Amino acid sequence: MTRMLLNGNHAAAHGVRLAHPKVVPVYPITPQTPILEKISEFQLQGLMDADLMTMESEHSAMAACITASLTGVRVFTATASQGLMLMHEMLHYASGAQAPIVMFNVNRTIGSPWGFWPDQTDSLSQRDTGWIQLYSESAQESLDTVLQAYRVAEKVLLPVMVMHEAFYVSHALEVVDIPEQEIADAYLPPFNPPHRLDPEIGESWGNVVDQDMYYRHRETLGKSMEAALETVVEADRRWQELTGRGYGITESYRCDGAELIIVTMGSMVGTAREAVDQLRNQGVPAGLLKIKLFRPFPLDQVRQILAGVPKVMVLDRNFAPGTGGFLHHELKSALYGLADGPAMHGYLAGVGGTNVSSDKIAGLAREAMDQDPAARSVWKG
Amino acid sequence: MINVALQIAEEKIFCSGHHACPGCNEALAFRYIMNTLGKDTIAVVPPSCGAIISGPQPLSSMRIPVYQTTLEASAASAAGIKRALKAQGKDHVQVVAIAGDGGTYDIGFQALSSAAERNEDIIYICMDNEGYMNTGAQKSSSTPYLAYTTSTPGGKPTAKKNVAEIMAAHRIPYMATATTGYLDDLANKVRKAKEIKGMRFIVILVPCLDGWGVADNEGAKVSRLAVQTGFFPLYEVENGTKYTLNHGSEGIPVAAYINRQKRFRHLAPEQVESIQQRVDADWEIFKTKFNS
Ligand SMILES: Cc1ncc(C[n+]2csc(CCOP(=O)(O)OP(=O)(O)O)c2C)c(N)n1
Ligand code: SF4
Ligand SMILES: [Mg+2]
Numbered sequence: 001m002t003r004m005l006l007n008g009n010h011a012a013a014h015g016v017r018l019a020h021p022k023v024v025p026v027y028p029i030t031p032q033t034p035i036l037e038k039i040s041e042f043q044l045q046g047l048m049d050a051d052l053m054t055m056e057s058e059h060s061a062m063a064a065c066i067t068a069s070l071t072g073v074r075v076f077t078a079t080a081s082q083g084l085m086l087m088h089e090m091l092h093y094a095s096g097a098q099a100p101i102v103m104f105n106v107n108r109t110i111g112s113p114w115g116f117w118p119d120q121t122d123s124l125s126q127r128d129t130g131w132i133q134l135y136s137e138s139a140q141e142s143l144d145t146v147l148q149a150y151r152v153a154e155k156v157l158l159p160v161m162v163m164h165e166a167f168y169v170s171h172a173l174e175v176v177d178i179p180e181q182e183i184a185d186a187y188l189p190p191f192n193p194p195h196r197l198d199p200e201i202g203e204s205w206g207n208v209v210d211q212d213m214y215y216r217h218r219e220t221l222g223k224s225m226e227a228a229l230e231t232v233v234e235a236d237r238r239w240q241e242l243t244g245r246g247y248g249i250t251e252s253y254r255c256d257g258a259e260l261i262i263v264t265m266g267s268m269v270g271t272a273r274e275a276v277d278q279l280r281n282q283g284v285p286a287g288l289l290k291i292k293l294f295r296p297f298p299l300d301q302v303r304q305i306l307a308g309v310p311k312v313m314v315l316d317r318n319f320a321p322g323t324g325g326f327l328h329h330e331l332k333s334a335l336y337g338l339a340d341g342p343a344m345h346g347y348l349a350g351v352g353g354t355n356v357s358s359d360k361i362a363g364l365a366r367e368a369m370d371q372d373p374a375a376r377s378v379w380k381g
Numbered sequence: 382m383i384n385v386a387l388q389i390a391e392e393k394i395f396c397s398g399h400h401a402c403p404g405c406n407e408a409l410a411f412r413y414i415m416n417t418l419g420k421d422t423i424a425v426v427p428p429s430c431g432a433i434i435s436g437p438q439p440l441s442s443m444r445i446p447v448y449q450t451t452l453e454a455s456a457a458s459a460a461g462i463k464r465a466l467k468a469q470g471k472d473h474v475q476v477v478a479i480a481g482d483g484g485t486y487d488i489g490f491q492a493l494s495s496a497a498e499r500n501e502d503i504i505y506i507c508m509d510n511e512g513y514m515n516t517g518a519q520k521s522s523s524t525p526y527l528a529y530t531t532s533t534p535g536g537k538p539t540a541k542k543n544v545a546e547i548m549a550a551h552r553i554p555y556m557a558t559a560t561t562g563y564l565d566d567l568a569n570k571v572r573k574a575k576e577i578k579g580m581r582f583i584v585i586l587v588p589c590l591d592g593w594g595v596a597d598n599e600g601a602k603v604s605r606l607a608v609q610t611g612f613f614p615l616y617e618v619e620n621g622t623k624y625t626l627n628h629g630s631e632g633i634p635v636a637a638y639i640n641r642q643k644r645f646r647h648l649a650p651e652q653v654e655s656i657q658q659r660v661d662a663d664w665e666i667f668k669t670k671f672n673s
Contacts (some may be wrong), residue, residue, distance in 0.1 A: 022468035051464045053455065056495030062491070063454035064461030067425070070448065071465035089451055171433065197446045197462055199421050199474055207438040294451030 003227060007177045008169035011139035012078070012104050013038035014176070015146030017048050018184035021076040023068035025053040025061040030116055031166045032080040034097050039076075041050070050076075058083035062103075063272040064092035069099040072196035074150065079103070080166070081108035088126065091159075095130025096219060097205055100153035101160070104132075107266065108166040109352055115354025118165035118214075120266060120318040124294070126328040130221055132160040132228050133295040135265040139174040140275065142244055147184055154191050156228045158221075160218040165317070166353070169238070169266040183242050232293055242276050249293035250301050254280055258287030260273045260360065260369050261306065261342070265291045265327060266317040268350060272315065275361035287331075291327065299334050304336060310343040313368040315361070316377065317350035324348065324377025346377035354381060389416045398624035399442035404597035406561040406587040406604060407508050408434055411442075413564055414479070414506060417451050417571040422446055422475045423466075427452045427457040427470055429481035430515050431587075432509055444513030451490040454672060455480040457506065459503040467502075471672055472502055475575060476574045482509040482523035485584075486542050493582075497551035497668045502660065504571075507582070510589035518592040525612075526659060527652055529644045530592075536647060538660070545618075549654040552621030559615060560586040573617075586613045594643020606638040611660045614667065624670045637661050 006014070012296050013035050013331050016024075026036040042048040055061040058079050063152045066073045079087065094101055109115035123133060132152060136142040142164050149160040164170060193205055209217065232249055240246030251269075254276050255261055262272045279286040289305055291298070306312060316325025323329050326347030334343040345368040350356040364380060395415035401408035415422070421642055424447045426432050432449055436442045450458040459478040466474050479491055486505040493505060512530050513519040519532040523544065527536040549556045555577045559567040567585065572583040588595050588603045595603050607613040611630030618624050635657045639645040646658075 017669055023464045051468055053464060056491055060457035061496060063457035067448060067458045067461035068465035070463045073465040073468050093451060197423050199423060199445055202446060203443055204447040206437060209438045261564045289489060
């Protein structure tokens with residue numbers, strides 16, 4: 001094991017290096033670019049034998065990822081914001097083909113107007129494209145999650161998107177443990193799909209289907225997505241056995257006896273952890289629930305964790321006009337019908353990358369404890 | 382009676398029973414292309430008449446893997462397959478993208494131009510029927526000047542885009558034009574492309590019986606007239622510089638070509654004359670390329 005000072009993007013690139021994808025179509029976009037630059041460097045140094053394809057767009061990058069994956073090799077690409085938006089059509093195409101692609105998306109605001117700031121609306125607005133979604137809060141977690149993503153993708157044959165936020169994680173330096181290649185190899189078996197594009201096999205993909213076949217394809221896709229949850233749990237457990245680091249699909253922090261639980265994802269989790277410590281020190285019974293796996297949504301786990309909790313405060317660094325916070329929306333539907341479910345505040349906090357300090361979160365928590373929640377998400381800066 | 386020699390070994394890689402309109406020239410082109418490329422081939426087909434001809438799941442008119450991609454992604458999809466084959470040591474397998482003119486001149490052009498710039502080791506064939514036929518004959522940037530389509534009911538006011546010259550300007554190893562009235566020439570070009578490494582592009586003019594308003598038995602004849610009137614010269618360009626003319630204008634007036642197609646029947650005599658003038662002017666510029 002090597003210990004290095006790395007930013008989140010370079011940590012993710014090390015994860016990719018350890019997974020040894022064979023084809024890597026790339027296209028630059030801030031703040032993802034350091035991932036592709038690092039991979040290009042690894043390749044030049046002979047540390048990766050990946051074939052880098054310098055595409056003319058993210059749309060083509062994803063198109064090439066899909067076919068290279070269906071031809072039977074491990075692939076990788078990375079993007080952010082507008083790049084992910086441009087890929088939208090191909091994201092559906094990838095999951096429809098059950099191509100086990102791993103992609104890193106650095107969460108960044110979507111134009112217009114232009115911005116480069118941390119905001120999860122880009123990936124959350126792709127939640128229905130049939131991709132597994134994992135949100136990371138640190139450089140170390142990003143490295144580890146990339147490797148876990150390959151293990152999951154290739155088991156359930158679904159594409160996986162791993163996210164961390166612009167700058168807070170993508171460009172901030174942290175001490176990161178980089179596992180040895182042998183660990184990664186023991187963890188990730190070679191990718192050898194029995195079904196692939198190969199004249200010796202003769203199978204095709206994508207042809208027009210009738211309604212019944214389409215129905216069955218969607219049903220199968222849904223089943224793979226359902227199976228993914230257990231697979232993510234298993235992948236994390238196995239990684240923990242090998243490296244001592246595991247994250248779970250959710251993480252409950254100081255939730256015992258909590259009268260208010262903060263629920264959030266991504267970099268906000270770290271700040272909220274501090275806010276919970278602060279509140280607990282002052283005798284306020286607060287806890288934190290981190291959602292790491294957003295698709296498939298860990299419905300049963302979340303219902304179990306939040307049953308009997310008086311109050312929940314959801315913090316969304318993302319916004320869907322007409323809906324509100326994505327996580328708020330998701331939790332309302334997840335907890336619907338739960339007999340002793342919590343009253344739920346949905347706060348839009350940090351949308352567009354505005355700073356949300358631990359003090360601010362502690363303040364919001366106190367406020368939430370004293371107030372009845374609104375049905376809709378509320379703007380909180 | 383047109384004498385088209387059949388110089389292909391019929392390996393039945395493209396089979397009968399497909400869903401093309403009876404007499405469709407595109408199906409004819411498919412047959413020549415697939416039999417020439419052989420069974421160590423993977424095809425990429427975007428939405429187009431070609432996708433219908435390739436067949437609905439679980440049926441297929443082709444005995445090779447066919448990946449049906451999205452309308453604009455053919456070149457990128459084909460490149461992804463080829464790179465993956467190389468990574469697996471299966472470089473001998475050819476990857477061919479077969480797309481329509483809409484999927485090539487218009488929505489897929491960005492990916493195509495980029496694949497050409499990267500000199501991807503693929504064969505890209507454009508089945509040019511001069512319109513969006515699969516969606517009911519709308520205009521594409523390949524539709525010729527003054528032709529009727531359902532989105533240009535008054536006739537297209539602008540000229541056909543010259544994709545052959547644009548692709549040649551990418552200085553790719555091989556660029557060729559072909560058409561179904563000259564099947565030997567077509568098969569030869571596919572054969573030649575097969576022997577070359579890197580990006581190869583062939584644009585094949587395929588008269589669309591339905592979209593052009595051509596009689597079921599006249600596809601090949603109209604195709605030949607396109608060449609003989611100078612509308613669509615057959616030529617090759619190697620590495621962007623070496624031009625070879627295979628079949629050019631025989632001095633037949635364009636009216637002979639136009640009069641066989643309902644998409645031009647609204648034209649007044651002056652309009653036919655203006656088309657003639659354009660074809661003549663284009664030829665004057667074009668022929669200088671073959672003198673060097
Ligand atoms: C992104 C996208 N837009 C529109 C369509 C609808 N569409 C399907 S086939 C087609 C026409 C394609 O025309 P062309 O490439 O010339 O092929 P042809 O049908 O003429 O063979 C269109 C517009 C689509 N499939 N995808
Ligand atoms: S619409 Fe035209 S190109 Fe398409 S199958 Fe029919 S004749 Fe052939
Ligand atoms: Mg067309």
